[in-house]
Amino acid sequence: MSSPGYRPTPAAASQLNLRGAVDLSTLRRPASPPASPPAAPPGGTAAAPPATDDAGTAPLRVDANESNFQDLVQLSAQIPVLFLLWSRYAPESPAVLDAVERVVLTYGGRLVLAAADVDAFPQLAQAFQVDAVPTAVAVIKGQPVPLFQGPADDAQIxxxxxxxxxxxxxxxxxxxxxxxxxxxxAGPAPLPPLHQAAIDAIEAGDYAAAAAAYKQALLDQPADADAKAGLAQVELMARLESLSARAAESLRELAATEPDNLEAQLGVADLDVSGGHIEDAFNRIISFIGRNFGPERDTARIRLLELFEVVGSSDERVAKARHGLARVLF
Structure with missing residues (x-):
């Protein structure tokens, strides 16, 4: 049985992007979710207190804030987390919040409600690209799933x-x-030793050691999808680590003036993936492959396949890009 996937998840609300932004820094933490969602800290928003399920054993509603946002996103690898963005200044917010909570409680712990007061946590509204409240956005495995905006009754929810x-x-x-x-x-199942070694190395900032651990895991089990994804992500992190903002800007300028410069095109594709511009990254490399032949073309193809692993094979943008790659190759 494979270990939990290491899909990147946002480290802060400002880094979550509905276009699928990939915050690679969060690979420094294991992807396993906490046993239960964290309760709101003392002094949290009085209008949205945490609730517990009927058994009183675990909170099914928590207040989303900067301190627990990362934990809630990680929890979404285990249970869908429904973020309800609300404001005391939006008249419809209290009724929608109450309705969503009622519905969530009927599902017996299969959903968790994260109530997010955008007045207290404005970064979240920006991250979800929300321009009005109330708005509901679910997160599954760190990926946002827009649901609805404005009023909604229990049946609709x-x-x-x-x-x-x-x-x-x-x-x-x-x-x-x-x-x-x-x-x-008792807690999440322990990671396989080599996967844990990779996570420990990432925590220490040693991407080379993390890559080596994932490579060894693949030598031992070539079908280890999590190791393959982890390796692609760590290698991307390593490529981006030493790239300053000024260097990134220069790289983009070079790629714009030299469309057949392989390193420039691949470098900008890395930047686009890390910034959430997934389709731009894929299309850039596919266009390069369509214009070029020989070793550079194969290098670009291999990099594109690695970026597919970073984003995740189940992502619809990956499926679309695979079709585009097939068209230029054949």
Whole structure:
């Protein structure tokens, strides 16, 4: 059985982007979610106190804030997390927040509600590209899933939750919070030794050692998809580590003036992926492959396949790019 995937997740709300931004720095932390979502800290927003499930064992509603946002996003690898962005200045917010909480509580711990007061946590509205509240956005495996904006009743919300749970199940996110659920387990299963060694190396900032651990894991088990994805992500992190903002700007200028400069095109593609401009990155490399032949073309193709691993093979943009790659290759 494979270990939990190491898809990048945002380290702060300002780094979450609906275009699929990839915050590579969060690979410094294991992708395993906490056993239960964190409760709001003392002194949190009084208008949105945390709630508990019927058994009183685990919170099914928490206040999203800067201190627990990362944990909530990590939790989304186990359970869909529904962010409800609201404001006391938006008259519809209280009713929608109450309705969403009622619906979430009926699912017996299969969903977690994160109530986000945009007045107290404005970065989240910017990160989700929200221009009005209330707005509901779910997160599954660190990826945002827009749901609705404005008023909604219990029936409408319930219908959306059914669809959301189908999407979650298709992505292997089927955990629960409460009696009999993962919240009462001793904890997440330990990572395989080489995967743990890679995570430890990332924590220490030693990307070369992390890459070596993932490569050894692939030698031992060539079909280890998590090691393959982890290796691609770590190698991208290493390439970006020493690139300053000024160097990045110069690289973009070079790529614009020299469209057949392989290193410039690949470098800008790395920047685009790390900044969430996934389709731009893929199209840049595919266009290069379509214009060039020989060793450089194959180098570009291999890099594109590595970036597919970084984004995730189930992402629809990867599927679209695969078709584009096939068209220019054949």
């Amino acid at each position: 319930g219908s959306l939750m059914e669809e959301l749970l189908k999407v979650a199940a298709a992505n292997g996110v089927t955990g629960t919070i409460g009696d009999g659920g993962p919240a009462q387990d």
